[in-house]
Amino acid sequence: MKRKSARREKMPVQKIVVPRPSTRRFYGHGIPNVDVNRLAGKLIVVEGADGSGRSTQIARLVEWLEGCGHATVQVGLKRSTLVSEELNQAQHGNILSHTTLSLFYATDFADQLENMILPALKAGFMVLADRYIYTLMARDLVRGMDEAWLKNLYSIALVPDAVFYLNVSPEQLVQRNFAKNHSLDYWESGMDLGLSREMFDSFLKYQGLMANEFRRLQSIYGFNIVDGNRLPDEINADLRRKIEANLAGR
Template sequence: MEKTSQYPGTLIAIEGTDGSGKSTQAELLKLYFESKGQGVVISSCNTAELIRGAIKKLKERNTLDPVTFCFLYAADFVDRFEHVIIPALSAGKVVIAEQYVYTVFARAIIRGIDRDWITGMFDFALTPARTFYLDVRFEDLLARIQWKSRDERYFDYYEAGMDLNLAGRKKDSFVLYQQRLLEIYKQISSEYQFTVIDAMKPIQKQQMELRLETASILKNRLRRKGSR
């Protein structure tokens, strides 16, 4: 992937499985940067309106094969990359990507897509100045997710890995799917040298760690502003 040095803005990514608290930490980090006078944009996964509609329709019919699944989420990433991330970086803003290209990698790899093929498809993507991985132990993740629902309607067909034929019941499939997904995320985290945050710590303690880790980024940005 390419470097972000050609843009005046700064790209930060927050990765993790569903239920790890990505949205909460992204919003808190946004408030922090804004309090320091920085322009901030949060870029979330599956936000391209046309593509999101196509994904929703195909999901409702349970007709997404692994390759189509990957291409649609890849198309969503390309759309947000070109229309949200790059313009914001060009304008000198901080971009907080809540799930970046690494999410596409994980969802593809778990469905049997060749790792080199899917990563090679995204050679154009920028390497974030810092990528945080919100690490949740599987047992804690399961408890965090399941307390929200008392029936299987809560579990999305694909987020439960039902398309992989892991188990007959959604809850059972969800358990197996999330276990495998966590393993893949940990591999990707090590390969791309993510900064690991214990997502089972209190929310404010996690946020303080993120702020401490991004302090140098903020300091460099303020220095650049002052030298203009």
């Protein structure tokens, strides 16, 4: 009797896309003595409020990119070894003016840019940023800061290769935050602005103001607004398609 040949299961093959060189530039004067032409990696930014799904999507993108053979580095707000601890303490005390707090965040960003983002890009890494200067600017603009001053403050920033803003309605955000933490964050609710004595009401008003600022900033900086009200799998597939196109230079 003839033996039936065993069927080999085909393993899914990850598609490896070799990134094409980017036209690098800073938004303004940038960081001194940095040759942008030597930054071979890619900088991908995911923006959005707490509860928008940023962390979930970044974790999935990291797994996908590393499965495709790309080394990755993650950065985000308040992750600087220089000032992150002091920034947390200052926020808990709620004792700083809007300008001082803004400069604290700018210092946190500048330290990560110089010591994490730029070296990683120079080494050819894919850098995924859990928020970038756009969140910082939107927060400050909502609090009445001067836009020209903010643009000058963040003129050190490198222009990312791709920016995705996960747009989620304030009503959906409040449900997600309650489901996850059973509470709302003081700062993400804009309680320092005196919008309302009730945190729930303040959260809805503040997130509405933030969404308006992001739409205005999008018209200036041209980033991608992604519908974040969909299922995580749908959002992730959308992000992967856009990133693949970016890597391929399309």
